Amino acid sequence: MNATKVLLQQRQPMIRFLGKRTVPSKIDHTPQAHPASPTHSLPESFASYRQKAQQHGPLNQTNQYSTGGWIGRKSGSSLGPVEAGKGTAFDRSDLPQRFQRLAWTQAEIEAIESGGASLF
Template identity: 55%
Template sequence: MSTFSAYRDSAQQHGPLRKSLGSIPASKLGPIEPPKGQFFDRSELPERFRRVPLTLAEIEAIETGGATLVG
């Protein structure tokens, strides 16, 4: 590659780095919806896959490095 511009035309980083991408308005790209069975955020998962909230005892154990559990 003789120039950075030539390199950029063929480079990939999460998709092509083509110069033409900025010329298309986002509204023309269509709706942003995850495919069926996929989720963008953990909070959108079904209840059975969500994280269980930490108890106060667990929070204390984390904050003290487990020192309060010895006894």
């Protein structure tokens, strides 16, 4: 289609830029504290930052779930039984009958497989 090619050749951008494109001669790339920082200062080093930083708890403590912690040193059976606490359940089949999944009826299966056309 050559009509599209003709239309695109006459297009003018609606944005008009003033002046020539220039790149700043000097850009300051030195690290600076964020303007919203509570201390308005940079940490001395990454190691000192890690000592004070927190993400879901302190980062400087030894994690008990890592290879250096106590979980990997013992067998699973020695850690004790795994049971759901009072008022909690691991699976929906553990719940009372009124909260368990209902069985699909044949009419519902037909409605889903036909995309709802079998209802009309």
